[in-house]
Every structure is written in C-alpha cells, then in structure tokens.
Amino acid sequence: MHINIEKVSHQYETKQGMLPVLKDLSLSIKRKGFTAIVGPSGCGKSTITRLVSGLIKPTQGSIFISNKKITSPLSTVGMAFQNPVLLEWRNVIKNIILPLEIVSKNMTYNQKRLNALDLLKLVGLEEFENNLPSELSGGMKQRVSLCRSLVHNPEVLILDEPFAALDAFTKEDLWDVMHKLKKERDFTCILITHDLREAVYLADQVIVLSGRPASLQYDVKTNFNEEKKISDLYSSEVSQLLATLRNQIEIAQNKND
Amino acid sequence: MIRINNFIIPLFSLIIFCLLWELLVWYNNWPNYKMASPSDLWPAFWKFKHLFLIYGWETFWRTVLGLILSVLVGLILGILMGFSKTIRIGLYPILVGFNAIPKATVVPVIALIFVGMHNMNTIIIVILISFFPICVSISIGLSTLEKEYEDILLSLGANKFEIFYKIALPKTLPEFFGALKVSTTLAFIGTNLMEIIEPHGKGLGHLFDSGKISADYPLMFAVLITLAVMGIFLYYIVVYLENIFAGWAIRK
Numbered sequence: 259m260h261i262n263i264e265k266v267s268h269q270y271e272t273k274q275g276m277l278p279v280l281k282d283l284s285l286s287i288k289r290k291g292f293t294a295i296v297g298p299s300g301c302g303k304s305t306i307t308r309l310v311s312g313l314i315k316p317t318q319g320s321i322f323i324s325n326k327k328i329t330s331p332l333s334t335v336g337m338a339f340q341n342p343v344l345l346e347w348r349n350v351i352k353n354i355i356l357p358l359e360i361v362s363k364n365m366t367y368n369q370k371r372l373n374a375l376d377l378l379k380l381v382g383l384e385e386f387e388n389n390l391p392s393e394l395s396g397g398m399k400q401r402v403s404l405c406r407s408l409v410h411n412p413e414v415l416i417l418d419e420p421f422a423a424l425d426a427f428t429k430e431d432l433w434d435v436m437h438k439l440k441k442e443r444d445f446t447c448i449l450i451t452h453d454l455r456e457a458v459y460l461a462d463q464v465i466v467l468s469g470r471p472a473s474l475q476y477d478v479k480t481n482f483n484e485e486k487k488i489s490d491l492y493s494s495e496v497s498q499l500l501a502t503l504r505n506q507i508e509i510a511q512n513k514n515d
Numbered sequence: 516m517i518r519i520n521n522f523i524i525p526l527f528s529l530i531i532f533c534l535l536w537e538l539l540v541w542y543n544n545w546p547n548y549k550m551a552s553p554s555d556l557w558p559a560f561w562k563f564k565h566l567f568l569i570y571g572w573e574t575f576w577r578t579v580l581g582l583i584l585s586v587l588v589g590l591i592l593g594i595l596m597g598f599s600k601t602i603r604i605g606l607y608p609i610l611v612g613f614n615a616i617p618k619a620t621v622v623p624v625i626a627l628i629f630v631g632m633h634n635m636n637t638i639i640i641v642i643l644i645s646f647f648p649i650c651v652s653i654s655i656g657l658s659t660l661e662k663e664y665e666d667i668l669l670s671l672g673a674n675k676f677e678i679f680y681k682i683a684l685p686k687t688l689p690e691f692f693g694a695l696k697v698s699t700t701l702a703f704i705g706t707n708l709m710e711i712i713e714p715h716g717k718g719l720g721h722l723f724d725s726g727k728i729s730a731d732y733p734l735m736f737a738v739l740i741t742l743a744v745m746g747i748f749l750y751y752i753v754v755y756l757e758n759i760f761a762g763w764a765i766r767k
Binding site for chain 1: 661663664666667668669670672673677681685686688761
C-alpha cells in the first residue's frame with residue numbers, strides 16, 4: 259500500500275477566521291515503508307494523520323492509498339496516539355479486540371482472542387491478558403494500544419506520537435517492540451514525532467515539515483543499517499544525520515515566526 | 516475481613532449514634548412530644564406494625580417505580596443533550612428553571628391535573644424531583660468524551676450507534692451511578708411530599724400525617740426512621756449494581 263499525498267491544502271475554521279495548516283503538501287510513501295514526519299509544534303502534523311485515516315477531508319488536493327482516493331475512513335488503517343485511550347472497563351484482551359468488533363463482525367470471540375494473543379506475545383504482555391488497564395504501567399498501556407491498532411491487520415499504521423509521554427528507557431524498549439512488530443506484520447507506517455532520534459531509529463524515510471502552513475521542506479532516507487540497533491544512534495553517520503535534521507527544524511521554526 | 520468490616524463498622528457507628536441520641540434526650544429530660552428517643556420508637560413501631568407494613572410497601576414501590584421511570588427520562592434527555600449541542604443549549608434553561616421550583620408547590624398543581632389518581636401523582640412527583648441529576652450527569656459525560664476515543668472507532672468506519680454503546684455509554688456509567696445515588700434519596704422526598712400534602716394520601720407520608728394529627732410524636736419519629744432505613748436499603752442496592760456494572764472505576 260503506497261500512499262500519495264498530492265498537493266494537499268487544509269484549513270480549519272476558528273474564531274479568528276480560517277487557519278491554514280497545510281499548504282500544497284505533496285509526498286509519497288512507498289509500499290511497506292516506514293516514514294517519520296517531524297516539524298515544529300503546531301505545524302499540522304496531526305492533521306496529516308486525520309487526513310490519511312479519512313477522518314477529515316482536505317480542503318484542496320487528494321490523498322491516495324494504492325491509487326485509490328480516500329473519501330471516508332478505511333478499515334485497512336490502524337491508529338495509535340500519545341494517549342493510549344484504552345477502555346478502562348475492558349481487560350487487556352478485550353481492549354485489543356475492539357477493532358475486530360467493528361471490522362470483522364462474523365469472527366467468533368475465540369478467533370478474535372487468538373489474534374489478539376499473537377500480538378500480545380509479540381509485545382511481551384501475554385501474562386496480562388486479563389488485567390485491567392488501570393493495573394498497567396504507562397509503557398505497558400502503550401504496548402496494548404499498539405496491539406489494538408494492529409489486531410485487524412491494517413495495511414497502513416498511523417502513529418501520532420505514541421511514545422512521547424514515556425521515559426527515555428521505556429521509549430527505547432518500545433522502539434524495539436515497534437521494530438519487531440514491523441518485521442512480523444509488515445505494514446506501511448506513518449509516524450508523527452518530535453523526537454529526531456526516534457524518527458531516525460524507526461523510519462526509513464524522515465520528512466521535515468515547514469512551519470504553519472506546512473509543506474514539505476526536507477526529505478531524507480535513513481537506511482544507514484539493515485537492522486538498526488540503539489548503539490547505531492551513537493555512530494558518527496547518525497550524529498551527522500541528526501544534526502542536519504535539527505538544522506532543518508530550526509529553519510522550519512523560523513518560518514513559523 | 517474487608518467484607519466483615521464493611522458491615523461491622525457502619526453497624527458500630529449506628530449504635531453509637533443511637534446511644535448519643537438517647538443520652539441527649541435523657542440528659543435534657545425532654546418529654547417525647549419534644550423529641551422522642553430511640554427507646555420510644557420500637558413501641559410506636561410495634562403498635563402500628565400492620566400499618567407500617569402496608570404503608571411502607573406502598574411508599575416503597577412508588578418510590579422504586581418512580582425512580583426507574585426517572586432513570587429512563589434522565590437517560591433519554593441526557594443522551595439527547597449529550598449528543599446535540601442545539602438540544603443542550605435549548606433545554607438547559609428550562610430544566611434548570613424547572614429544578615429550581617420547590618416541588619412542594621408542584622404537588623397541588625399535579626394533584627389538580629390528575630384528580631384522585633394518587634399513585635400516578637406520586638410517581639410523577641418522584642420523576643420530577645429525581646431525573647435532573649441523572650440527566651445532567653449523562654449529558655456531561657457524553658459531551659466531554661475525548662475525541663481520540665471516537666477516533667479509534669471512527670477511523671475503522673464505525674457508526675454513531677457503535678461508538679455510543681461500545682465507548683460513550685460504558686464510559687459514562689460511573690457518573691451515572693453517582694447521580695443515581697443522589698436521585699435515590701431524592702425519590703423518597705418526592706413520594707413523601709405527595710403522601711403528606713395530598714389529603715387522601717396513603718403510604719408512610721400519610722402515617723406521618725396521622726401521627727401529627729393525633730399528636731403521637733414517637734409514631735412520627737418511627738416513620739422518619741423507617742424512611743431512613745428504606746433509603747439506606749435502596750442506596751445499597753444502587754451500590755451493588757454499581758459494583759457489577761461500573762466496578763472497574765472503583766479504586767480498591
């Protein structure tokens with residue numbers, strides 16, 4: 259599933275009038291690719307996730323998934339946010355199967371449960387199947403949220419800063435979980451983040467957006483290693499890449515002012 | 516151990532309360548027409564035990580039925596107001612104004628509209644007095660649902676109804692039960708208002724009124740205590756239901 263964003267502009271209605279957030283944004287994400295989108299805060303990154311998932315329609319331009327124009331939400335998309343938004347009254351397994359209750363209504367509970375268990379094992383939480391979300395730590399909740407976003411085998415996964423609220427080490431753990439999930443399930447992934455190391459570590463393509471209204475400012479491949487390891491982040495090659503990206507963010511911020 | 520404590524501790528505090536009450540009356544040497552003491556209550560209760568049974572049941576079923584109907588009214592209005600901003604803006608002033616009217620003044624009005632239909636009158640008053648907290652809690656719960664909760668289902672192509680019963684409704688249940696506890700105690704006020712004010716009333720309110728007419732003060736107190744006991748009973752039924760349906764929200 260490759261994704262094409264073609265000349266997309268979007269504006270929101272506010273009390274002060276129309277607020278343009280995206281302007282003539284064009285970018286393409288290759289099939290099974292992992293693209294990170296970074297940029298100054300408030301530049302419209304989250305708007306992109308809502309556009310690609312079909313929750314909102316762009317004011318101008320179009321978005322295509324596998325050459326099909328998106329006009330409404332697709333069941334082939336999974337989403338996870340900074341807030342894990344787990345349903346507090348459901349245990350872990352029942353939280354994960356929630357998308358299946360909408361997308362695969364004919365599936366028996368047992369089948370749904372087995373699907374969910376596969377993912378739970380991948381993220382290392384199989385013992386917590388029957389726990390309530392209130393009994394989990396922040397990192398564990400986010401793992402459950404990732405499982406939920408993948409349980410219906412979406413072809414596109416949209417991550418809106420899912421690791422932003424976690425501490426540094428938990429974050430790195432989850433990066434590796436993400437690598438594992440990507441390897442096992444192989445979806446096309448869009449990651450919105452503020453963390454350049456995260457972008458470089460997880461994605462094979464990093465896109466820097468300019469300040470609001472955002473358009474494409476910088477686009478770079480990050481295939482510095484076939485199998486990325488945390489220690490790679492301290493290599494000189496990656497340091498240079500991070501410095502370049504940091505510089506690009508600064509340029510974008512200046513535009514914002 | 517926790518279960519036993521949950522029973523023993525309230526019982527203990529109740530006994531202390533009664534002892535202090537008895538002591539207060541005894542110390543001040545109050546006659547029972549000024550203030551009855553706990554030891555006066557049981558004889559009064561026993562003397563009229565048949566009436567307590569018959570009237571107590573009448574008050575009880577009217578209260579429960581009225582409460583169930585007020586939950587329905589509160590739910591329907593709350594859901595409408597939770598989902599539609601227009602309805603919310605439109606209905607709030609009316610509902611608030613309505614709630615601000617002392618219900619004692621509504622009793623004669625209702626009694627005049629439905630002359631002689633005592634059961635219905637009582638239940639209407641119960642509904643009027645207890646739907647408001649439920650309606651407000653449901654509408655606030657639904658209208659403050661975080662957008663991300665909707666997004667996880669909307670992005671899969673779920674319809675409004677699925678979002679409502681899979682997410683919005685269960686998420687609002689703790690607030691609903693909080694309001695239901697308030698409404699439960701309010702409901703008894705509703706039944707008794709009608710039973711006391713309306714001349715041919717039945718139920719415990721009527722028994723209270725006859726106690727007043729015949730200057731049987733211990734009887735009046737006994738009625739009040741019976742109402743309190745019924746209120747506690749109904750309240751704990753609500754707590755029991757809350758544990759079943761919204762137990763996840765209660766911190767252990």
